[in-house]
Amino acid sequence: MAVKKRYWLMKSEPEKYPIDQLKEDKTTHWDGVRNYQARNFMRDDMKIGDGVLFYHSNAKPPGIVGVAEIHKESYPDFTAFDPQDKHYDPKSKHESPTWYMVDVKFVSKFKEIIALNELREMKTLEGMELLRKGSRLSVQPVEKKHFDAIVKRAEKQ
DNA sequence: GCCAACGTTGGC
DNA sequence: GCCAACGTTGGC
Numbered sequence: 001m002a003v004k005k006r007y008w009l010m011k012s013e014p015e016k017y018p019i020d021q022l023k024e025d026k027t028t029h030w031d032g033v034r035n036y037q038a039r040n041f042m043r044d045d046m047k048i049g050d051g052v053l054f055y056h057s058n059a060k061p062p063g064i065v066g067v068a069e070i071h072k073e074s075y076p077d078f079t080a081f082d083p084q085d086k087h088y089d090p091k092s093k094h095e096s097p098t099w100y101m102v103d104v105k106f107v108s109k110f111k112e113i114i115a116l117n118e119l120r121e122m123k124t125l126e127g128m129e130l131l132r133k134g135s136r137l138s139v140q141p142v143e144k145k146h147f148d149a150i151v152k153r154a155e156k157q
Numbered sequence: 158g159c160c161a162a163c164g165t166t167g168g169c
Numbered sequence: 170g171c172c173a174a175c176g177t178t179g180g181c
Contacts, residue, residue, distance in 0.1 A: 011179090035164075035178095058179060116180080134162040136178050 007147040011057040011138040027105045031079045032087040038139035043074040043100040063115035072103035110154040124149035
């Protein structure tokens with residue numbers, strides 16, 4: 001029985017991993033998330049085929065740049081085991097990993113970024129987590145109506 | 158570079 | 170369990 005498709009937003013700094021890189025790679029593993037709430041979404045709730053809004057953070061301007069989808073469900077984030085890695089976490093053990101990641105697949109890149117200031121002006125996005133003051137979660141759920149409104153907006157570009 | 162809004166750590 | 174100090178995120 002198919003489970004209802006869910007929608008997400010995932011942030012990436014374009015200096016580290018821009019959407020163009022995902023387009024080239026086609027799929028990638030989403031490593032380096034070190035926040036428990038974000039981890040729980042990835043580990044427990046993300047299913048193959050779920051929709052993902054790809055957000056560029058720490059960018060000029062910040063905003064949503066395209067769509068991806070969940071390509072592989074959660075498995076241990078191996079970068080946490082590597083002492084040489086920036087995201088190394090000695091608390092995470094192979095037998096009981098602390099951190100998990102998923103694989104995402106490129107779907108589309110918007111013709112133009114939908115900048116954060118534009119998103120804030122869209123009435124249809126009222127209540128969206130991303131737009132909440134102080135929102136910092138790098139992996140967050142998105143309501144279908146919000147996901148659809150953003151994709152629709154992108155199609156009008 | 159500043160700083161608000163968190164999240165984490167560790168002393169008590 | 171409380172909470173001050175500290176670290177991080179990320180917009181501006």
